[in-house]
Amino acid sequence: MPLPEIHLVGGTSTEAARLAPVATAMREQARVEPILLAAGPEPLTFAQTLGLFDLTAGLAVPAGADNAETICRLDQLWSTRTPAAVVVQGDAGASLPAAVAAYWRRIPVIHLDAGRRSGDLGATGLTEPNRRLLTQVSTLHLAAAPLAAMNLLDERVPGGDVLLTGNTGLDAALAIRDRLPPYADPALATLRHAGSTAPHRLLVVGLEHTDGVLLQLVRATVRRLTARYPDLDVVMLGTEPSGRSRRVVGAGPLAYADRARLLAEAYLVLTDDGDLQEEALTFGVPALIRHEMSDRMEPLYAGCARVVGPEPETMLNAVAELLDSRVRRDSMTATGNPYGDGRAAKRAAQATAALLGHGPFPEPMPARPTAGVSR
Amino acid sequence: MDVAAFWTRSWTNDDRPAVRKLLAPDVEVEWNLDAAVDDEELVRILRKIAVFADSVSVVARTEAEDGAALVYELAAPFGTARMIEFLAVADGRITEVRQVYDVTATDRFFPGLYER
Numbered sequence: 001m002p003l004p005e006i007h008l009v010g011g012t013s014t015e016a017a018r019l020a021p022v023a024t025a026m027r028e029q030a031r032v033e034p035i036l037l038a039a040g041p042e043p044l045t046f047a048q049t050l051g052l053f054d055l056t057a058g059l060a061v062p063a064g065a066d067n068a069e070t071i072c073r074l075d076q077l078w079s080t081r082t083p084a085a086v087v088v089q090g091d092a093g094a095s096l097p098a099a100v101a102a103y104w105r106r107i108p109v110i111h112l113d114a115g116r117r118s119g120d121l122g123a124t125g126l127t128e129p130n131r132r133l134l135t136q137v138s139t140l141h142l143a144a145a146p147l148a149a150m151n152l153l154d155e156r157v158p159g160g161d162v163l164l165t166g167n168t169g170l171d172a173a174l175a176i177r178d179r180l181p182p183y184a185d186p187a188l189a190t191l192r193h194a195g196s197t198a199p200h201r202l203l204v205v206g207l208e209h210t211d212g213v214l215l216q217l218v219r220a221t222v223r224r225l226t227a228r229y230p231d232l233d234v235v236m237l238g239t240e241p242s243g244r245s246r247r248v249v250g251a252g253p254l255a256y257a258d259r260a261r262l263l264a265e266a267y268l269v270l271t272d273d274g275d276l277q278e279e280a281l282t283f284g285v286p287a288l289i290r291h292e293m294s295d296r297m298e299p300l301y302a303g304c305a306r307v308v309g310p311e312p313e314t315m316l317n318a319v320a321e322l323l324d325s326r327v328r329r330d331s332m333t334a335t336g337n338p339y340g341d342g343r344a345a346k347r348a349a350q351a352t353a354a355l356l357g358h359g360p361f362p363e364p365m366p367a368r369p370t371a372g373v374s375r
Numbered sequence: 376m377d378v379a380a381f382w383t384r385s386w387t388n389d390d391r392p393a394v395r396k397l398l399a400p401d402v403e404v405e406w407n408l409d410a411a412v413d414d415e416e417l418v419r420i421l422r423k424i425a426v427f428a429d430s431v432s433v434v435a436r437t438e439a440e441d442g443a444a445l446v447y448e449l450a451a452p453f454g455t456a457r458m459i460e461f462l463a464v465a466d467g468r469i470t471e472v473r474q475v476y477d478v479t480a481t482d483r484f485f486p487g488l489y490e491r
Binding site for chain 2: 066103104129
C-alpha cells in the first residue's frame with residue numbers, strides 16, 4: 001500500500017534548508033512519502049539548496065505574479081494530485097498561498113516555525129495579518145520556541161494543535177556543517193583562503209535595514225576594528241565596505257552554502273536582520289543586534305544576542321569586548337540554542353504522520369526556563 | 376453572472392434581500408469565529424460588518440471552476456482585519472461559504488461582532 005503523500009512547499013533558499021531535514025526524517029521514518037514542491041520566487045536556489053542535502057524537488061509550480069495566482073496554480077495541481085497533507089515553513093514566500101490553497105481543498109496544513117509574532121496588532125504592512133491568517137488555516141502548528149507556542153495559545157489556537165518542536169534550521173546546520181562545499185563567491189574564497197594557514201577570526205556584518213548615515217558609522221567602526229585586530233576578517237553582507245582593506249569584503253545575496261559556511265566560520269555577527277541572527281545561532285555564533293526584534297526575543301532572553309547602540313564607540317567597544325575575550329564570547333551561547341535541540345525535523349515528521357493516523361505524536365521539545373517568562 | 380462578485384457587492388452594501396437570494400436553501404456555512412453559525416447567523420454578522428466598517432474591499436481573488444476564494448480587508452475605525460472567504464457555486468447560487476477571520480484583529484477592531 002503506498003504511503004500517504006505529503007507536499008512540502010517552499011520557494012526560497014531558507015525554506016529549502018528548513019524543509020530538507022523534515023523530508024529526510026520522513027523518509028527515514030517511512031510513514032509518509034515526502035514530495036518537495038518548489039512554488040516560490042527562487043526555484044533555482046531552492047533546488048540548489050536541496051541539493052546540499054541530497055534532495056530534489058519532486059514537483060514545481062511557478063510562482064504567480066501575486067498570491068492569488070499562486071493559489072490558483074497550486075489549486076490546479078492539487079485538484080488532480082491531492083496530497084494527504086501540506087507542510088509550509090515560516091510566513092514568507094509561498095507559505096500563505098500554499099496554506100490557503102490547501103485549506104480550500106480541505107487538505108490538512110502543517111505549519112513549521114509557527115507562532116512567530118511581533119506582538120504589534122496595529123503594525124503596518126501585511127506580515128502580521130498574514131501570519132495570523134496562516135495560523136487560522138493551519139491544522140497543526142509546530143513552534144520553534146516556547147514564546148511562539150504561547151503566541152498561538154494567546155490567539156485561541158487549541159493547545160492540542162500546538163507542538164513545540166524547535167526550529168529545523170538547526171537540524172539543517174548540523175546535517176551539513178561538516179560537508180559544506182568551498183566558497184562559490186570569489187571574494188569570500190579569496191578572503192578566507194588568505195587566512196587559511198592561520199585562520200583569521202571572522203566578523204559578519206549584516207545591516208540590510210540600516211540607513212545610510214548609520215551605515216557610514218558602521219563602516220568607520222569596521223575600519224577601526226581591522227586596524228586594531230590584525231587577525232580579523234570582516235564580511236559586510238548586502239553592502240559595500242569603504243576603504244581598501246583586503247580583509248574587509250562586501251557580499252551580495254549569497255547561496256545557502258556560502259552563507260552557511262560564512263556563519264560556520266564566524267566568530268561574531270553584528271546585524272539588524274532577524275534571519276541572520278537566528279541562522280548564526282544555529283552555528284553557535286552569538287550576535288550583536290542593532291535593536292530588539294520583537295518576533296525574535298528568545299536569543300536576547302537566552303543571552304545569545306545583545307543589543308548594541310548606534311554610537312560608534314558603543315559598537316566598537318561591544319565588538320572589541322568579545323574579540324578580546326573568547327570566554328565572554330563563548331559564554332553567550334553556553335546555554336545552547338533557544339530554537340532547538342537538533343531533533344525538530346524528527347518531531348515534525350512524526351507529528352505529520354501522527355496527524356494522519358500513523359503512530360503516536362512525539363513528545364514536545366523539552367522547554368528550558370526562559371528569562372522573562374514566569375512559570 | 377459573476378456570482379462571487381455579486382455576492383460581495385450585495386453583502387458589503389447591506390443588501391440583505393440579494394444576499395439571501397444568492398444563498399442556496401441548503402447552503403453550508405463554516406467560520407472560525409467563536410460562535411455557532413448557520414445561514415441566518417452569517418447574514419446577521421455580515422450585516423454588522425457592513426454597517427460598522429469604514430470600508431470593505433477585496434484585495435485578492437482566486438477563481439476556480441466551482442467557486443472562488445476572496446481575501447477581504449475589513450477597515451474599522453481603529454484598525455483593519457482580514458478575512459478569507461471560500462465560496463462554492465452551483466447553478467448560480469452559493470452552496471457553501473467558508474470564512475476564515477483574523478480572529479485576533481477581528482475581536483479587537485470589531486468588538487462584540489458575534490455577540491447577540
